Amino acid sequence: MAHSTSLTPGEQAKQIRYRDARSSGAYDDIWKSVGKCVFCDLRDKYVFFEENGIVMTVSLYAYIDGHFMIVPRRHIRSIKELTQAEWDTIRKFTYIAKKLIKEVYGISGMQLVQKDGANAQSTVDQHLHFHCVPFDAPDLAVWNYRKLKHTPLENAELYRTAHKKIAKLSTKFDQKYKKPSGLRIVCDLIIINEKDEILFEERVDWAKFAPDYITIPGGGIDDFSETLEVELAREVAEEIGIGIDPRAITLVSSLVEIAPALATTHHLYAGHKPQNRSLRNTYVLTGFDSATPLTPGDDCESTLWVPRGEVANHPRISDGLKWSIQSLKL
Ligand SMILES: [Zn+2]
Numbered sequence: 280m281a282h283s284t285s286l287t288p289g290e291q292a293k294q295i296r297y298r299d300a301r302s303s304g305a306y307d308d309i310w311k312s313v314g315k316c317v318f319c320d321l322r323d324k325y326v327f328f329e330e331n332g333i334v335m336t337v338s339l340y341a342y343i344d345g346h347f348m349i350v351p352r353r354h355i356r357s358i359k360e361l362t363q364a365e366w367d368t369i370r371k372f373t374y375i376a377k378k379l380i381k382e383v384y385g386i387s388g389m390q391l392v393q394k395d396g397a398n399a400q401s402t403v404d405q406h407l408h409f410h411c412v413p414f415d416a417p418d419l420a421v422w423n424y425r426k427l428k429h430t431p432l433e434n435a436e437l438y439r440t441a442h443k444k445i446a447k448l449s450t451k452f453d454q455k456y457k458k459p460s461g462l463r464i465v466c467d468l469i470i471i472n473e474k475d476e477i478l479f480e481e482r483v484d485w486a487k488f489a490p491d492y493i494t495i496p497g498g499g500i501d502d503f504s505e506t507l508e509v510e511l512a513r514e515v516a517e518e519i520g521i522g523i524d525p526r527a528i529t530l531v532s533s534l535v536e537i538a539p540a541l542a543t544t545h546h547l548y549a550g551h552k553p554q555n556r557s558l559r560n561t562y563v564l565t566g567f568d569s570a571t572p573l574t575p576g577d578d579c580e581s582t583l584w585v586p587r588g589e590v591a592n593h594p595r596i597s598d599g600l601k602w603s604i605q606s607l608k609l
Contacts, residue, residue: 467497486578520574
């Protein structure tokens with residue numbers, strides 16, 4: 280290949296070692312010396328397409344020429360952690376993959392392989408990835424067939440006996456992991472006291488953003504059975520322990536923004552921002568008595584008052600929120 284001629288002999292030898300590792304047995308030894316997450320550390324020279332935090336990258340230890348992977352930049356372990364936008368991108372890349380393999384390698388079949396967990400013989404089971412494996416003959420996936428205990432009807436019956444488990448998992452997923460398709464709706468509240476100060480929150484560690492912004496009370500709305508104002512009042516009660524009258528607040532701004540990214544996932548630092556757009560409605564409550572006791576809760580660690588005049592140059596307030604506060608006609 281033309282590209283290879285520009286490599287030094289040492290670099291070329293390394294490429295050959297990658298190429299032959301699967302058949303030489305070297306692959307198994309290589310993994311014993313890898314300490315960090317290899318998919319958090321993808322090399323640009325192997326990545327050939329990227330959109331929305333999802334990449335297509337060739338496999339260093341390919342099963343067959345043309346084998347590549349679809350990998351989210353974020354260090355996440357499971358499909359359930361993908362945002363809707365990331366999942367949509369993976370779906371698109373899967374479509375592209377099959378046509379691309381046909382175009383470049385002349386092979387019209389593809390197997391999409393996702394090995395879930397170490398027991399499924401995934402070498403990197405802590406960072407989600409999908410193998411796109413060109414398929415022209417069954418030699419790469421020789422399935423052995425075990426002697427069966429059950430007929431098809433018996434197997435269906437066995438799964439059906441677990442219907443309560445299925446319903447339970449379905450509910451759990453909807454509650455914990457389901458992301459709204461389309462725009463997420465976020466409502467938050469500017470609370471101003473008699474000294475013209477605005478109430479901000481320091482967020483608890485697991486809910487901190489990158490950068491580490493202070494925020495105002497509020498959050499994502501999941502329940503639309505009542506007005507947004509009522510839902511926002513409920514959020515405010517959870518975060519700072521005060522009851523507000525939903526009719527006493529006024530809409531200040533309504534804008535679509537890229538939601539700030541959380542600084543961490545459950546597993547590791549994840550600096551790549553998922554492209555999560557939100558519709559953010561910001562309301563205001565004026566004349567709040569600064570002597571009112573506040574009780575931080577939920578994702579609020581503590582509260583602080585910031586004079587309104589200091590907001591514009593405050594380094595820990597997001598641009599979107601500054602814009603909303605400056606839109607106040609008071
Ligand atoms: Zn990783």
